[in-house]
Amino acid sequence: MRSNKVGWLLLTPTLLLLGVFGILPFIYVLFLSFHQWNPFGASPDRIFIWGNNFRRLVFDGEFLLSIWVTLKFAFFAVFSEIVIGYLLAQLFMREFPGRAVFRTIHTLPLIVAPIVVGSVWRLMTTPSIGIIPYYANQLFGIDINIGRDAGTAFMFTVIMDIWHWTPLVTLTLLAALLSLPKEPFEQAQIDGASRAQIFWHITLPMIRPAILATVFIRLMDALRTVDEVWMLTGGGPGAATRYIGLHIWKVVFPKTDYGYGSAISVIVLYLTLVMCWMLYVGLVAPRNKGN
Amino acid sequence: MAEVTVRNVKKRYGTVQVMHGVSVDIEDGQFVVLVGPSGCGKSTLLRMIAGLEQISEGQISIGGRVVNDVMPKDRDIAMVFQSYALYPHKTVAENMGFALKIKGAPKSEIDAKVQKAASILDLGHLLDRYPKQLSGGQRQRVAMGRAIVRDPAVFLFDEPLSNLDAKLRVAMRVEIKELHQRLGTTIVYVTHDQIEAMTMADKIVVMRDGRVEQIGAPLELYDHPSNTFVAGFIGSPAMNFIKGKVEAPGTFLAEGGARLPLPEVSAEAGRPIVYGIRPEHIDIGEGGVAARVSVLEPTGSETQVFARLGTDSIDAVVKDRLTVQPGTEIPLRIDPRRVHVFDGASGARI
Numbered sequence: 001m002r003s004n005k006v007g008w009l010l011l012t013p014t015l016l017l018l019g020v021f022g023i024l025p026f027i028y029v030l031f032l033s034f035h036q037w038n039p040f041g042a043s044p045d046r047i048f049i050w051g052n053n054f055r056r057l058v059f060d061g062e063f064l065l066s067i068w069v070t071l072k073f074a075f076f077a078v079f080s081e082i083v084i085g086y087l088l089a090q091l092f093m094r095e096f097p098g099r100a101v102f103r104t105i106h107t108l109p110l111i112v113a114p115i116v117v118g119s120v121w122r123l124m125t126t127p128s129i130g131i132i133p134y135y136a137n138q139l140f141g142i143d144i145n146i147g148r149d150a151g152t153a154f155m156f157t158v159i160m161d162i163w164h165w166t167p168l169v170t171l172t173l174l175a176a177l178l179s180l181p182k183e184p185f186e187q188a189q190i191d192g193a194s195r196a197q198i199f200w201h202i203t204l205p206m207i208r209p210a211i212l213a214t215v216f217i218r219l220m221d222a223l224r225t226v227d228e229v230w231m232l233t234g235g236g237p238g239a240a241t242r243y244i245g246l247h248i249w250k251v252v253f254p255k256t257d258y259g260y261g262s263a264i265s266v267i268v269l270y271l272t273l274v275m276c277w278m279l280y281v282g283l284v285a286p287r288n289k290g291n
Numbered sequence: 292m293a294e295v296t297v298r299n300v301k302k303r304y305g306t307v308q309v310m311h312g313v314s315v316d317i318e319d320g321q322f323v324v325l326v327g328p329s330g331c332g333k334s335t336l337l338r339m340i341a342g343l344e345q346i347s348e349g350q351i352s353i354g355g356r357v358v359n360d361v362m363p364k365d366r367d368i369a370m371v372f373q374s375y376a377l378y379p380h381k382t383v384a385e386n387m388g389f390a391l392k393i394k395g396a397p398k399s400e401i402d403a404k405v406q407k408a409a410s411i412l413d414l415g416h417l418l419d420r421y422p423k424q425l426s427g428g429q430r431q432r433v434a435m436g437r438a439i440v441r442d443p444a445v446f447l448f449d450e451p452l453s454n455l456d457a458k459l460r461v462a463m464r465v466e467i468k469e470l471h472q473r474l475g476t477t478i479v480y481v482t483h484d485q486i487e488a489m490t491m492a493d494k495i496v497v498m499r500d501g502r503v504e505q506i507g508a509p510l511e512l513y514d515h516p517s518n519t520f521v522a523g524f525i526g527s528p529a530m531n532f533i534k535g536k537v538e539a540p541g542t543f544l545a546e547g548g549a550r551l552p553l554p555e556v557s558a559e560a561g562r563p564i565v566y567g568i569r570p571e572h573i574d575i576g577e578g579g580v581a582a583r584v585s586v587l588e589p590t591g592s593e594t595q596v597f598a599r600l601g602t603d604s605i606d607a608v609v610k611d612r613l614t615v616q617p618g619t620e621i622p623l624r625i626d627p628r629r630v631h632v633f634d635g636a637s638g639a640r641i
């Protein structure tokens with residue numbers, strides 16, 4: 001069919017670009033992950049070593065720790081963002097004085113570059129001069145030191161991520177809530193459902209697709225956080241906040257161990273895919289028959 | 292089961308007033324139909340009874356209890372919405388069983404009730420479908436089923452048959468009437484279809500622009516409409532209205548020049564009136580007024596005749612099959628006892 005041919009012709013530039021900049025690098029990384037290649041090391045040759053890089057990964061304590069803290073970070077950050085984002089979205093559904101102003105202001109963090117967010121939070125949390133440790137100390141007598149205490153540092157990376165990304169969640173969930181028809185909710189009231197039951201049986205299932213889309217986006221983002229955390233804690237103290245992206249950058253690249261670094265990238269990609277797939281299978285697929 | 296009392300209810304949206312003091316008494320077990328043209332406030336009144344809309348002024352009570360400040364869920368009502376309002380993510384069975392599930396009824400009981408309602412409404416084969424997989428009429432039946440399953444004190448129906456085809460609508464009409472006879476539950480039913488109103492109601496409330504025009508049994512409204520609005524709204528085809536004045540006792544002079552027989556009414560000669568006669572109360576025969584036929588519409592069982600009386604148009608329904616040509620004159624006979632006389636200015640019945 002002629003129209004089909006024209007279609008392919010029009011698509012060709014896009015496909016070419018996608019191939020050159022998206023697929024080829026990926027294949028190259030996949031290719032490298034099966035090699036030992038350290039061009040600035042003692043033996044700069046690229047040697048095919050089968051799955052040895054992956055075997056090394058499984059026994060790499062630093063890598064495993066990094067995966068673990070990354071998952072923890074992603075879980076706490078995304079979970080809190082969804083909950084807070086939903087509550088804010090519900091708030092914006094109501095009429096209150098200054099709603100429009102507040103709604104605009106609350107999205108401002110979204111337009112701030114991550115590196116700036118990191119610097120600002122760093123300034124605010126620097127022990128003894130930052131505003132947060134200062135007031136925590138003055139008002140509650142709490143000593144906050146993200147340079148020394150691993151738990152505090154972790155908590156602040158999560159809080160920073162929440163501050164930065166909750167508005168995105170609020171906006172998507174608000175859009176979802178605004179698009180809901182109002183009759184099913186009235187029907188549910190008449191059917192005798194309480195507010196909690198309406199939330200659980202009506203609201204939640206109806207905005208489930210929006211929630212899941214948001215979770216996907218935020219999860220993938222959180223799993224590859226680098227710049228903000230790099231600015232705030234530099235991955236420390238110790239390796240407490242050295243999330244996987246940071247780990248690749250701080251530990252693997254300085255050693256110019258490209259084969260091993262590629263293997264980590266491949267594994268992280270694989271983990272992300274598996275998580276999203278599990279979320280999809282577990283939550284979306286069985287429920288979206290009605291939508 | 293319960294009676295419903297609406298006492299001088301008003302409704303304002305901001306500064307716009309859409310209900311101007313409506314009062315309706317609905318007895319226990321009665322089938323009451325609210326009719327009126329689009330935008331007259333039928334849905335609003337129904338939603339106020341349901342508790343979905345705040346009452347600006349006045350009082351509504353259900354079963355003797357004032358419900359102005361009672362939540363919808365505590366009013367023991369079931370409602371069928373104009374737009375079905377099905378839960379899109381629940382199957383037909385889940386939609387119908389939701390209220391019972393919320394109440395914590397055992398699964399076996401829910402299943403039994405859903406099955407029963409489904410068989411009444413012929414939904415048995417659709418129980419596992421989702422609303423988006425149903426036709427408009429099927430959705431409407433699911434919405435009905437959802438109300439039936441509840442077994443409430445009062446049913447509120449907002450144009451539940453408006454999306455069905457003619458045949459199904461008649462079948463459902465009978466179904467609802469049977470349901471009412473079997474359950475004996477009070478029903479408040481909104482429609483703008485006067486045939487539905489006439490055939491189903493124990494009592495009809497005719498509304499216009501947020502006011503009640505007349506309340507009464509169907510035939511009462513048909514026989515004694517209290518003004519031209521009700522007279523024109525109830526009955527199909529609509530009543531003929533001819534403007535003119537009383538010429539002499541027993542004679543009406545139309546503006547278009549025709550002279551028609553008047554019943555004995557307390558209207559002095561020269562008073563401007565509106566002369567009302569239903570098409571089905573006109574027949575063709577000796578001694579009638581000459582009218583010029585403009586269009587004939589045979590429907591098989593009867594023939595609708597559109598004719599002109601001088602410059603006024605008049606519309607008659609006759610049982611005979613007419614074979615006259617348009618443009619010929621036929622004699623229209625009007626029984627003065629069937630004539631309705633309304634005031635020329637206010638439209639109120641004289």
Ligand SMILES: Nc1ncnc2c1ncn2[C@@H]1O[C@H](COP(=O)(O)OP(=O)(O)OP(=O)(O)O)[C@@H](O)[C@H]1O
Pocket residue numbers: 304307309327328329330331332333334335336373483
């Ligand atoms: N939320 C609202 N704000 C302002 N006016 C409203 C609102 N809802 C309804 N109205 C007005 O109230 C009047 C009554 O509306 P209602 O929906 O009760 O009409 P209805 O008799 O049910 O008409 P229909 O037969 O078309 O369903 C209408 O004039 C409508 O414009």
Ligand SMILES: [Mg+2]
Pocket residue numbers: 333334335373449
């Ligand atoms: Mg309506």
